[in-house]
Amino acid sequence: MTPLTAYLLVAALLFAIGLAGALTRRNAILVLIGIELMLNSANLNLIAFWRYGPHPEALTGMMFAIFSIAVAAAEAAVGLGLVIHIHRHAHTTDLDKMNRMKG
Amino acid sequence: MSFAFYLVAGLTLAGGLAAVLLKNTVHCALALTVAFAGLALLFLQLDAQFAGFAQILVYIGAVAILIVFAILLTKGSETPKDGVFSRSWLAGLAVAAAVFAILGWAVLQSAHVLPHEMAVPQVTVLQIGNALMGRYVLPLEIVALLLTAATIGAVIVAMHEKEGRK
Amino acid sequence: MQGDLLALRNLFADAPVPPQPWMVQRLWLIPALPMVASGIISLLKQPRRRLAAGLAIGSLTFSLLLSLFALGNMLDELDAFLGFQHTFHVSFSDPVPREVVNFTWIQVGTANVDLGWVLDPLSAVMLVMVSFVGLLIFIYSIGYMEHDENFTRFFCFMSLFAGAMLGVVIANSVLLLFMCWELVGLTSYLLIGYWYRKPAAAAAAKKAFLTTRVGDVLFLLGMVWLFSQSGTLLFYNHGAGSIEPAALAGLLSQHAALGLTAAGAIGLLIFAGAAGKSGQFPLHVWLPDAMEGPTPVSALIHAATMVAAGVYLIARVYPLMAAGALMQPGALTGGTTTALTVVTWVGAFTAVFAALIAVAQNDIKRILAYSTVSQLGYMMAGLGMGGVAVGMFHLITHAFFKALLFLGAGSVIHGCHDEQDIRRLGGLRADMPLTFVTYAIGMLALCGFPLVFSGFWSKDGILDAALHWNVAKAPFYMLLFGALLTAFYMTRQVGYVFFGYWRGGKPARESPAVMTAPLAILAFFAMALGLIGTPAWPWFRGFLEGRTVGFDLNGFKEPDLAALMGASALVVFLGLGLGAWLYGGNAPKPEEPDVLERATPTVWGWLRDRLYVDEIYGATVIAFYAWWARVADWLDRRLWGGVVAGVGWAFGLWARLNRLLDIYWVDGGFDKGCEELAAAGGLLARVQNGRVQTYLRILALAVVVLALMLIWSSRS
Numbered sequence: 001m002t003p004l005t006a007y008l009l010v011a012a013l014l015f016a017i018g019l020a021g022a023l024t025r026r027n028a029i030l031v032l033i034g035i036e037l038m039l040n041s042a043n044l045n046l047i048a049f050w051r052y053g054p055h056p057e058a059l060t061g062m063m064f065a066i067f068s069i070a071v072a073a074a075e076a077a078v079g080l081g082l083v084i085h086i087h088r089h090a091h092t093t094d095l096d097k098m099n100r101m102k103g
Numbered sequence: 104m105s106f107a108f109y110l111v112a113g114l115t116l117a118g119g120l121a122a123v124l125l126k127n128t129v130h131c132a133l134a135l136t137v138a139f140a141g142l143a144l145l146f147l148q149l150d151a152q153f154a155g156f157a158q159i160l161v162y163i164g165a166v167a168i169l170i171v172f173a174i175l176l177t178k179g180s181e182t183p184k185d186g187v188f189s190r191s192w193l194a195g196l197a198v199a200a201a202v203f204a205i206l207g208w209a210v211l212q213s214a215h216v217l218p219h220e221m222a223v224p225q226v227t228v229l230q231i232g233n234a235l236m237g238r239y240v241l242p243l244e245i246v247a248l249l250l251t252a253a254t255i256g257a258v259i260v261a262m263h264e265k266e267g268r269k
Numbered sequence: 270m271q272g273d274l275l276a277l278r279n280l281f282a283d284a285p286v287p288p289q290p291w292m293v294q295r296l297w298l299i300p301a302l303p304m305v306a307s308g309i310i311s312l313l314k315q316p317r318r319r320l321a322a323g324l325a326i327g328s329l330t331f332s333l334l335l336s337l338f339a340l341g342n343m344l345d346e347l348d349a350f351l352g353f354q355h356t357f358h359v360s361f362s363d364p365v366p367r368e369v370v371n372f373t374w375i376q377v378g379t380a381n382v383d384l385g386w387v388l389d390p391l392s393a394v395m396l397v398m399v400s401f402v403g404l405l406i407f408i409y410s411i412g413y414m415e416h417d418e419n420f421t422r423f424f425c426f427m428s429l430f431a432g433a434m435l436g437v438v439i440a441n442s443v444l445l446l447f448m449c450w451e452l453v454g455l456t457s458y459l460l461i462g463y464w465y466r467k468p469a470a471a472a473a474a475k476k477a478f479l480t481t482r483v484g485d486v487l488f489l490l491g492m493v494w495l496f497s498q499s500g501t502l503l504f505y506n507h508g509a510g511s512i513e514p515a516a517l518a519g520l521l522s523q524h525a526a527l528g529l530t531a532a533g534a535i536g537l538l539i540f541a542g543a544a545g546k547s548g549q550f551p552l553h554v555w556l557p558d559a560m561e562g563p564t565p566v567s568a569l570i571h572a573a574t575m576v577a578a579g580v581y582l583i584a585r586v587y588p589l590m591a592a593g594a595l596m597q598p599g600a601l602t603g604g605t606t607t608a609l610t611v612v613t614w615v616g617a618f619t620a621v622f623a624a625l626i627a628v629a630q631n632d633i634k635r636i637l638a639y640s641t642v643s644q645l646g647y648m649m650a651g652l653g654m655g656g657v658a659v660g661m662f663h664l665i666t667h668a669f670f671k672a673l674l675f676l677g678a679g680s681v682i683h684g685c686h687d688e689q690d691i692r693r694l695g696g697l698r699a700d701m702p703l704t705f706v707t708y709a710i711g712m713l714a715l716c717g718f719p720l721v722f723s724g725f726w727s728k729d730g731i732l733d734a735a736l737h738w739n740v741a742k743a744p745f746y747m748l749l750f751g752a753l754l755t756a757f758y759m760t761r762q763v764g765y766v767f768f769g770y771w772r773g774g775k776p777a778r779e780s781p782a783v784m785t786a787p788l789a790i791l792a793f794f795a796m797a798l799g800l801i802g803t804p805a806w807p808w809f810r811g812f813l814e815g816r817t818v819g820f821d822l823n824g825f826k827e828p829d830l831a832a833l834m835g836a837s838a839l840v841v842f843l844g845l846g847l848g849a850w851l852y853g854g855n856a857p858k859p860e861e862p863d864v865l866e867r868a869t870p871t872v873w874g875w876l877r878d879r880l881y882v883d884e885i886y887g888a889t890v891i892a893f894y895a896w897w898a899r900v901a902d903w904l905d906r907r908l909w910g911g912v913v914a915g916v917g918w919a920f921g922l923w924a925r926l927n928r929l930l931d932i933y934w935v936d937g938g939f940d941k942g943c944e945e946l947a948a949a950g951g952l953l954a955r956v957q958n959g960r961v962q963t964y965l966r967i968l969a970l971a972v973v974v975l976a977l978m979l980i981w982s983s984r985s
Contacts (some may be wrong), residue, residue, distance in 0.1 A: 001110075004217050007149070008210045010112045014119050014138075016203030021123025023195030023966050024188050029128060029174055031962070035134050036166060037119050040142050041232035042152070045266045056224035059234045063242075067159050068211050070246045074253035075164045077138070081257035087177040088263075095962050096189055103958030105786060174657050198969045 007048035014041035027081045028093040032076065039072045108148060115141030126187050136167040150223055153231055162253045292339050293368040296439055299335050299396060300449070304615050310425040322411050325428040329404045332435060336396035343393050345810075363639045365389055365814065369441050369505045376434040377884025382501045387441035387984060393530030393659065393956040394440045395581055398665050402573045402672050403431045405787035409676050410565040412783035417563075418471050423463065424679040427569070430456035434574050438581065443492045443511070444504045446582075450488075454546070457570050464538055473558035480555040484545015490650030493536025495589075497504040498523065498531055504585065511589040521592055529607055532592040536608030538584055540615075545580030548642045549649060550619045551852040554883055556642055556663060560634040572641050572666035572675050580648045580664050583612065584657045591656075609653045610740060611792045616649025617735075617744040620881070624754035628761070629876035630863070633678050633691050640715065641671060643751060647731055650744055654733025658810035662802045664725035665809075667856035669798060670714035670724055673791035677708035679787065681766060688773050691765040693743050700777040705767050707788040712763055716756040716845065718840040728752065729837055730802060752837060752845045768853060804830060824900060 001009075018037030020032060042067045050061020050090050118138030125131045139162040146155035189195070235243055306328035310321045329519040343366060344619065371385030414423050428960045433456060455478075462474030486625055495966055498520055499511035508515060523531035543549075548556040559571050566914030569577070583590060590608045620643045627639035644667050684701050714724035732752075771777070777973035779785070804827065833947030851864050855866045877882070958962075 001213065005210060005214045006108065008191065009115065009207060010259065012203055012206040012210060013116060015206065016199050017116070017119040017123060019202055019969060020199035023962055023969065024192035025200060026187055026189050027128055029170065029177065030123065033122055033131060033170065035661030036135065037122065037138065040139065040162070041177055044142060044145060045148055047151045047154055048148050051151065051224065054218065054222055056221065059230060062151055062154050062226065062231070063234060063239050064167060065151070066157055067242055067246055069157055071160050071249065073166055074250050076169060077257040078253050078260065080169055081261035083173055084176050084261045092338060093177050098961070099160065102957060194963065195966055196967050201973045202969055205973055209980070
């Protein structure tokens, strides 16, 4: 397999791991951890395609990845702030118990 | 593929697995940090030095710390009574497996059309700076706004409410 | 058949029709004026008595003047005197001057419904008689009905009757005749039942209507048959009418049941209608009961005019009745046909039958009623044996003296405070002299007192025809016997009422002039009319037959005439003498039985009870109807009522079934459906369990599905 394919597979696997974590863990923060993993795998994808794609001198892939990092950071900040806020009210971060949107 | 690649990839994946499987939340956060480090190394292997160092700076240096802080602030270090996995964890696992199947299949199917060995790109920070200020100035400014909003938002959301507004 | 008629009509159509005289075109005014007056009176309020009477009398006066003018048109001598050109249309086969005005009312397919009127000598004399006698009776009624509160209604109905009767007289179309005929019957009903609050009057009116109806149904049948055979409703239509020679030839060639020709059968059917209206046996039962109406009604309708309508009808369709007999062209003397034979026998029988019953009656009007029935029998017999002129002459004279007698009786009733039983009257010769004199004149005219009175000449005409009838001699003897009876019972009546002593309560008084003046006028005519029918100067007969006759004393020299006149005079004197002997002196007290009653109580009882005809009807026809009504009632209640109840029960069952269906099936189904929906909703709502991870899983699954779709679509 080509190096690109290997990287892509790693990224896919990492994405799946992150998704599994986000969908199965109880703790809200672990969901966010899973989301971070997913974003990172996407970044890996981008960089891999940049390196092995046409016109790497256009820096498109790298720029995209850098902006993605920035956005992910912002999103992590807001998300964790929300988790903290919810914890203050519900006194728990257990997602199974948070069903007030039910019905 | 070189041995270094397999090592670093394995490290990253192990870190990721640990991050989602460990019981103690703090351990998960630390495993995540390992995963981030592995990814940074992968970036370096891909000759994206700036991205790799940016990864280390931002993710490991800020996001991971932030996650640890959040865990500590929400008493995440306590092990919950009912277990760490949700009641219907199998459904989630199945969905994730399905997603991986699709992605993997798509990658493998298109392997023959994907480009492979190319020349090593020579990227200098100057080029990156020029690109940021030239071609990508608009996304830069938007991201700046976004970061500002996110900062303010996070502060407001996480702030203690004033007394009397219960 | 129709084609022949049309050919004949076209043949005559080519002949130039002279322009119609002014009067003929306006002949319709004669019946129309009283009818219009009746309509106006019906809108008036009861207190407007003078206006009502004025309208009725005024319209009838106009009709009388027009009728006199029409009669004058028919008189050659008058036209010559006045210098008019006589333009009456006279056909080659029929010398009687006759003018018709016909028009089509409705067209139904190829058939025409025609109406029209005719002016010929027959209708002219009848018009004058009806309007003149009617006018006198109207004037009389002002006095007689003065104390009645429904004065206006009386004149409304009387006026309507007058118009309808005049319509019957001038009708040239069978349909118009029938319409006016029915209208006459209707007004008779209304006037008999005038005092409708009295049960006897209401019952009498109903009886009159129903009995004449029996005759009318047969009359209608005959009419329809005539129409279908001859193709036209008109009697006279310049050769194409239904009783003109062409149509009659066709009718004679057709054969109906019982060996009759169509002409004979139709004639008998029409006679049935005439028998009903004119009270021939067995349809006479309504006439005596009709005396429940006010006396002017009895005088006008049931003496002079309506009952004469039947006789007039036979005279009008005489060509049909006499079709097939040997006739001279233009002569209205008959040979004999089956129809005329039946008419004669029925008439003769009725004459004797009614006269017998009249002998034993005690109500002043009822005696006169049976007398009318008897005289109508005479008229029918006269028509049957002697022809139109003989029957019509007696009709005209009878109208005058019978009206006179009825009005006189009314005067008696009015003056004796509504007492009608002759056993409680008496001695009125002194108290009511005018009434007595006029009544006596009428009575003598009815009896046929020789020479001076018109009744003698008219009755002798009938007897003469009976004597020369070549079928049988029995009618002659029956009619002679009837004359004897007539004289007898009239003398009895006059003896009871005007002679002897007063047996009543309060003393009697003479009637006012408005009532006695018409009596006087009628009395004059009761005597004077005889002049136009004597054998020396048979003007009436000649007029009806379209000949001019001169005064010729040699007419008296006919072979059997002297013997006949002697015989009839003898019979009259015999009757008068018998009556005077039995009743002239002291009439018995009211509680005592009559002289004859003491002599032959059983026979007297039969006669007094009207020979049980009403009882026979009651036992047969009416009993049958009562039984049938009971059967129908039972059927209705049990059978149809059962059906209705059954249907109702079935519907109730169905309704209950529907209710059950509704509760369990419809509602249940609906409710179940709603429950299922709610359950399904509940089930679906579980998706929204409020947990974020669930939503995320679904999201991821959706992405997978979408990806699959994309791949699959790009591959295929």
